[in-house]
Amino acid sequence: MTQKREYTGDYPDKTLYIPGPTEVREDVIEAMSQPMFGHRMDRMTDLYTTIVEDTKEFLDTDNEVIVLTGSGTEFMDSSILNLVDDNVLCTTCGSFSERQANVAERLGKNVDRVEYEWGKAVKPDDVRTALEERNRDYDVVTCVMNESSTGVRNPVEEIGDVVAEYPNTYFVVDAVSALGGDYVDIDAHGIDVIFTSIQKAFAMPPGLAVCVVSDEAYERERQKESASWYGGFQRTLDYYDRKGQTHSTPAIPIMLAYREQMKHMLEESHETRDRRHREMAEYTREWAREHFDVFPETGYESQTVSCIENTRGIDVAETIDAVSEEYDFVFSNGYGSVLGEETFRIGHMGEHDRDSIEALTDAIEDVAGL
Ligand SMILES: Cc1ncc(COP(=O)(O)O)c(C=O)c1O
Known part of the structure; x- marks a missing residue:
């Protein structure tokens, strides 16, 4: 006990x-110490729309961006709930990619794995072989960009190019510990969902997760009968579209820190x-x-x-x-x-x-x- x-x-x-x-910069820490304001006030719309649009600019993407209170693990859950009816192909090469497979299993999905010894990287050709030969319609392929447990950087760009050949299969990338410190051209490689936690290479205090969602993934969720409520792409993005805010009360002080740090990131x-x-x-x-x-x-x-x-x-x-x-x-x-x-x-x-x-x-x- x-x-x-x-x-x-x-x-x-x-x-x-x-x-x-x-490490988090001093002025970013200080930005959190402000009198509280309401999450339905105009000031919140200014703050949230600024951090979302700045993030799109920083990541150089035309896809949609969600900044949600929680950690990156939230999107391990919700990506599966939003996109998978039955089958998911999980590439595993260490602890975090295995976690993604375990999450999908726990959510009741049929999980097939392309497994690697810890320390080895996922190879695009193996993903192609699995997609071609396993004779299953996969809703999603998952891959971790940076396997923090082993220090492996997977070639998500090439793997994305392979998955893009299968129009009904969506590519979900866990980029926690990579995004912001390792450039990836999200839009050029068919990456439908890519998410991170902000306490990693964004160098912000923990408490928010960022997820970049393609139009196709958004539409896919709309066709499904069930999806995540909290991390639903449709719910979060429609709310942003209508109100420029989040559907539920966010960690406002951390968003203030985000705003400050994103200025530094854009400047750099x-x-x-x-x-x-x-x-x-x-x-x-x-x-x-x-x-x-x-x-x-x-x-x-x-x-x-x-x-x-x-x-x-x-x-x-x-x-x-x-x-x-x-x-x-x-x-x-x-x-x-x-x-x-x-x-x-x-x-x-x-x-x-x-x-x-x-x-x-x-x-x-x-x-x-x-
Ligand atoms: C690759 C990877 N995925 C997922 C996670 C989980 O992130 P969080 O604890 O922010 O949910 C981590 C945390 O270290 C990670 O390195």
Whole structure:
């Protein structure tokens, strides 16, 4: 039984290098401290329409954007409820892509998997073979863009091109931990639904999820007899169309933070942000290869989360604790019981740059005696 552990309010500030939440700018934090206003006031329409339209501009998409209170996992549920009658093909290569398959099973759908060993990436040809040979009409194919548990970046663009050859099959991409730090041309690759949580590469406080929905996916939901209420594409987008607001009370302070951070993101531009993340990823991989090894399959390494193979057998938990104690930097162990000590993960996303990542790797070198 979980016991209460009193929150004391007395905790040292730590710099976050975990795969989310990540560092949030001071002015973005401050933007949340404003007197409350009502979610049906004109001010809310100004705020919500601004963040939605700015997000479309940032992501360079003509598809519709939903910003919903909750975390990205909400759209794992609602994408399935909104688009799938019977069959879904889930590509799995780690914990989060498996979660998506489990969600679909729990919602009572027939789930077929294209499965990969953890660390390997999903291959477009395997998806094509599954679509051609399994003799099932799939309503949806799911894929995770950035498998945060293994540091794999899946080729969602090429997989989207394959799924686009099947007009009655919709492509759903979990881009939590990627979107905002790894450029993807959503409209060019038949991506019907792509969602993220804002506490990752958007570098905002947690509490909102963003979902980009194609017209085809919206229409598909309209033909269905049942769909998600809270995360229904039709309900959320129609409400936006009519009122420029959300269908239920949103996390207003976090939307204020979103507004502030999106200004920074637009100012930097998606392309520059993408380049900065690529530089951080390249630096981290180079460092990892010098001292350890890189866990994911070569050529499919993530641009936002590096999963590093602990080839030296350092005590990962102890190193994390010591780096946190001595430097106030926090990075992550490997995911779950299998990868816990065999790997460790560095989140290089959001507001970090090459220098701040180097400060972490210097700290790890110091503590681990590398
Ligand atoms: C790839 C991926 N998908 C889904 C999630 C779940 O996100 P959230 O906890 O914000 O719902 C995470 C969280 O780390 C993730 O990395």
